[in-house]
Amino acid sequence: MKCINTKNPMTGLVLPLLSLRSGSGPCGEFPDIAALARLARRWDMNIVQLLPLNDSGWQTSPYSALSAFALNPAYLRIGDLPELRGGASAPGASSAAAAAEKAALAAAGLAARFGDEKQVPYGAILEAKLEILAGLWQALRSAAPDGALEAEVETWAARNPWAKAYACFVELKAKFGGKPWWEWPEHGTADDAAIENLWNDSELREGARFRAWVQMRAEGQFAAACGEARALGVDLMGDIPILLNADSADVWHMRRFFDTERSAGAPPDMYSRYGQNWGFPLYRWDELERGDYKFWKDRLAVADQFYTLYRIDHVLGFFRIWAIGKREADGFLGHFQPEFTISYPELAALGFDAGRIRWLSRPHVPGGAIADALSGLPEGLRGALAAELFERIGSEDLYLFSRAVEGGADIAEIVRRRSGGDAGASRSIDDLLARWRDRAFLEIAPGQFIPTWEYRSTTAWRSLSDHERGALEALVSRKKGESLALWERTGRRILKTLSSCVLMQ
Numbered sequence: 001m002k003c004i005n006t007k008n009p010m011t012g013l014v015l016p017l018l019s020l021r022s023g024s025g026p027c028g029e030f031p032d033i034a035a036l037a038r039l040a041r042r043w044d045m046n047i048v049q050l051l052p053l054n055d056s057g058w059q060t061s062p063y064s065a066l067s068a069f070a071l072n073p074a075y076l077r078i079g080d081l082p083e084l085r086g087g088a089s090a091p092g093a094s095s096a097a098a099a100a101e102k103a104a105l106a107a108a109g110l111a112a113r114f115g116d117e118k119q120v121p122y123g124a125i126l127e128a129k130l131e132i133l134a135g136l137w138q139a140l141r142s143a144a145p146d147g148a149l150e151a152e153v154e155t156w157a158a159r160n161p162w163a164k165a166y167a168c169f170v171e172l173k174a175k176f177g178g179k180p181w182w183e184w185p186e187h188g189t190a191d192d193a194a195i196e197n198l199w200n201d202s203e204l205r206e207g208a209r210f211r212a213w214v215q216m217r218a219e220g221q222f223a224a225a226c227g228e229a230r231a232l233g234v235d236l237m238g239d240i241p242i243l244l245n246a247d248s249a250d251v252w253h254m255r256r257f258f259d260t261e262r263s264a265g266a267p268p269d270m271y272s273r274y275g276q277n278w279g280f281p282l283y284r285w286d287e288l289e290r291g292d293y294k295f296w297k298d299r300l301a302v303a304d305q306f307y308t309l310y311r312i313d314h315v316l317g318f319f320r321i322w323a324i325g326k327r328e329a330d331g332f333l334g335h336f337q338p339e340f341t342i343s344y345p346e347l348a349a350l351g352f353d354a355g356r357i358r359w360l361s362r363p364h365v366p367g368g369a370i371a372d373a374l375s376g377l378p379e380g381l382r383g384a385l386a387a388e389l390f391e392r393i394g395s396e397d398l399y400l401f402s403r404a405v406e407g408g409a410d411i412a413e414i415v416r417r418r419s420g421g422d423a424g425a426s427r428s429i430d431d432l433l434a435r436w437r438d439r440a441f442l443e444i445a446p447g448q449f450i451p452t453w454e455y456r457s458t459t460a461w462r463s464l465s466d467h468e469r470g471a472l473e474a475l476v477s478r479k480k481g482e483s484l485a486l487w488e489r490t491g492r493r494i495l496k497t498l499s500s501c502v503l504m505q
Contacts, residue, residue, distance in 0.1 A: 003309045004235050005046045012040055012047030012235075016062060017075055018120050025107075026114035026125050029077040030221035033236070037229035048229065049237035052313070053222070056245070057170075058178070060122050063241045063313060064280075066170070067249045068299050069162040071218040074126045078107035078133065081217055083140055099139030106132045130214075137210045153209050156216045157199075162249075162298070165190070167211035168198040169249035174207070180247035190253050226306045238303050238310035242317045243280035250295070256287050257295055262323045265331035268453050274437075275331025275453070277324050282337065285494070293494070297501045319491030320483075327407025332437050335450045338490060340482045342475060344447035350471045360460045361441040361449055365390065367397040373431035376424025385418050389432070401436060408433050451476050 013036065020028030022035055033050070040048055054065040055072045062072075078084070084100045110128055114121055140149055157163040168190070169181070176184045190198065198204055229236045243264055244250055251258045259282040266276040288295060303310050312318075323337040347357050370390060374382040389411065390399040405411055412429050419425040440460045441449040455461055455476075461469070 002304075004230065004233055008046060010047045010235070012045045012049065012237075014049035014051075014237075016051040017053060018062075018122065021115070023111065023115075024079070025077055026110040026128075027074065027120045027122070030075050030218065030225050031077050031080060033222075033225035034228035037225075037232050037234040037236070040234050041232050046233060047235040047237060049311075050239060052239045052241050054241065055166075055170075057173075058123055058126070059245065062239075063243075064245045065241050065248060066245060067162070067166045068244055068295075069160070069302050070166045070215055070249070071222060072126075073129060073133070073214050073218060074122065075222075076129065076133070076214065076218045077221060078129065078136075079104055080221060081136075082220075083136065096140055096143035099136055099143070103132050103136040133214055134210060137213060141206070149213070150209055153213050153216060157212050160215075163212050163215060164199045164208070165195045165253040166215070166249040167208040168195055168204060169252055170211050171204050171207040172198070173247075175204075181252045182247075189255065195253065222306055230308060235308045236306070238307035240299065240303055240310055240312045242312055242314045243278065246279065246281050251281055254295065257284055257291075258282070259284050259323075261326055262337075263326060263328075264317070265322050265324050265334060267322050267334060268332055272331070275322070275324075275334060277328060277331045277334075282321060282323055285490070293497055293501075296498055300498060300501060315495075316491075318494045320487040325407050327409045329408030329412055329433065333408075333439075333442055333452060335442060335444055336483065336487075338483075338486055339450060340479045340486065341444065341448040341450055342441070342479060343449075346475060347449070350475065351468070357441075357449075359463075361439055361443050362400055363435050363438045364393070364459070365399045365401070365435050367399065369435065370399060373428050373435070376427050377419055377422055381418060381422070385415065385428075388414055388418070405436070408436055411436060450479075 017028040017030075017033065020032045020036065022028070022032045024031070033048070036048055040046070052062040052065065053071055053075060054062065055067050055070040056062055056064050057066040059066070081103075083096070084104050107129075110125065113128075114125055144150075157167070172184065172187055173179070173181070181188055187194070187198065199208055226236055244258075246258075246260060246263075251260065262282050263277055264280045264282055265278045266272070268275040314321075320336045320338060322331060322334045324331055324334040328334070344357065347360075352360070370386055371382070374385055377385070389402055389405060391402045392399050401411075404414070411432050415425050415429050415432070419428075437452075438458050438460075439452055440455040440458045442452050443449050452458065464472070
């Protein structure tokens with residue numbers, strides 16, 4: 001990072017680029033960053049902060065990144081492309097000029113088409129721009145028999161190692177109807193060798209190079225705008241999402257760095273009773289460390305090409321993050337990762353046998369509670385649902401959730417499938433989820449437990465003696481203290497490595 005205003009108080013603006021309206025396009029575009037910097041200067045401001053500019057595909061949230069490196073094509077100003085300038089002296093130049101004029105007219109029409117919308121129609125704008133760009137690319141390739149444009153793309157892609165994987169991913173995603181990679185009929189995994197094969201595959205070759213060309217031009221426009229901001233003495237602050245969409249080029253290509261069995265979120269708080277489940281995979285920090293954190297170093301190196309300073313969104317995630325099972329419907333039954341767990345022998349040493357450990361860690365639901373939860377559904381459906389969702393404990397009128405239920409999402413899915421959209425399904429799901437959350441400890445690995453967020457309010461906890469509660473509280477408190485020290489060590493180690501990389505750039 002090369003912050004300009006290190007010795008001056010900093011005042012400025014923060015906004016999503018999409019929200020800018022300059023009149024040149026249907027939404028904010030890369031060249032508008034320079035215009036915004038000029039406006040900031042006139043207002044005696046010296047910093048502009050932008051929300052993430054990563055390609056998020058058809059997701060409107062800029063924090064749901066389709067790629068850690070690729071820029072969003074929605075921000076590309078088609079009218080400023082170098083292909084839309086120049087003469088017609090080379091072979092095929094006249095047809096290229098005609099295609100360029102057509103693209104320029106179509107791009108100019110986007111401002112009129114979408115300019116009066118009160119809210120930016122992101123999806124429609126992105127689709128329209130990609131359609132114009134695809135038509136222009138086809139015409140330019142046809143008009144360049146010497147392959148000069150493709151050669152330029154090849155050279156650029158060779159300098160940007162992420163580009164081929166991204167281009168192939170986006171092209172495959174389009175080929176398979178926009179489905180996530182885990183639903184593709186083929187190419188669900190792709191190592192470096194597979195990426196090279198896909199990049200040169202006859203079916204994908206043209207489309208992949210089109211995607212890379214769009215990124216090459218987006219990079220050029222973004223870099224130029226950033227350069228103008230710097231020349232004005234305005235710092236440009238970037239925003240780097242710490243997490244990535246599960247359905248992203250990076251998770252698809254570098255699976256070893258991501259834990260797709262859990263998702264990240266936030267624990268319950270005053271604003272969200274059941275916590276938050278963001279659906280983003282966690283990092284496998286051990287694998288990243290074995291690779292000398294190259295993935296993150298590359299992310300920061302790319303950011304450093306454009307920004308004079310940047311923030312990492314949710315930087316606390318370098319210290320610890322709230323991890324949730326992939327089948328959970330919300331963030332309530334999560335745990336911090338990393339975290340020191342309570343082991344089976346530790347609980348046994350306090351006098352808890354296997355049955356009582358199960359009592360603490362698995363919800364025990366009375367038959368009457370099940371009947372009440374399902375009472376709003378047709379009578380003929382209740383028995384089938386109860387049989388699929390629960391298993392009886394011996395001869396007691398007491399039940400555990402069945403092994404078919406691995407999380408709250410399974411409960412909701414089973415009830416909706418069985419009920420066929422019956423009006424009483426929502427209340428049944430809410431009641432059953434309340435029972436699912438009713439446990440004092442969560443078993444996150446065989447024989448490894450952590451206290452749930454509201455363990456003191458659970459049925460199992462209230463049934464314990466004062467002595468048992470005191471012994472467990474002491475154990476929980478000790479583990480919490482050990483975890484606090486672990487989080488500090490973890491975060492400091494990662495940040496120290498990444499900061500030294502930034503300082504060397």
